[in-house]
Amino acid sequence: MKCEPGCGACCVAPSISSPIPGMPEGKPAGVRCVQLDDNNLCRLFGDPSRPDVCHQFKADPDICGEGSKQAMANLIELERIT
Template sequence: MKCRAGCGACCIAPSISSPIPGMPQGKPAGVRCVQLTAENYCAIFGQSGRPAVCSAFSADPDVCGASDEEAIRLLGWLEQSTAIAV
């Protein structure tokens, strides 16, 4: 599957523990990445400062569903299901 242009769910729903330019502590789940543009594109796509976890993400129907809204729900559910309780 190819990413849906302007979706951005993978830059909002999951937590990212790696440093991101502008977010040195990473980002919590459900928080919009500061590098996500108003049009929901990654402002640092292809740049060396982009976290490896972001570069490694591949769109897939199992996690992206059939719409941007479904992607937010699925990725959010995966985040919650795999979170380590503290």
């Protein structure tokens, strides 16, 4: 499965504990990553400074569902239970 362009759920819903350029302490859950542009695309995609956790995340129907709203809801729930 490929990411839905402009979704951005994985850049907002989960917490990220590793440093992100512009967010040296990582980011809390529900906070928009500073590297997410106005079109909800990652400015660091393909850049070696992109955190490993972001690089390793792969779109999956079980997580992303049928679109960005479902992806956001699923990721919020996964964050809540972990």
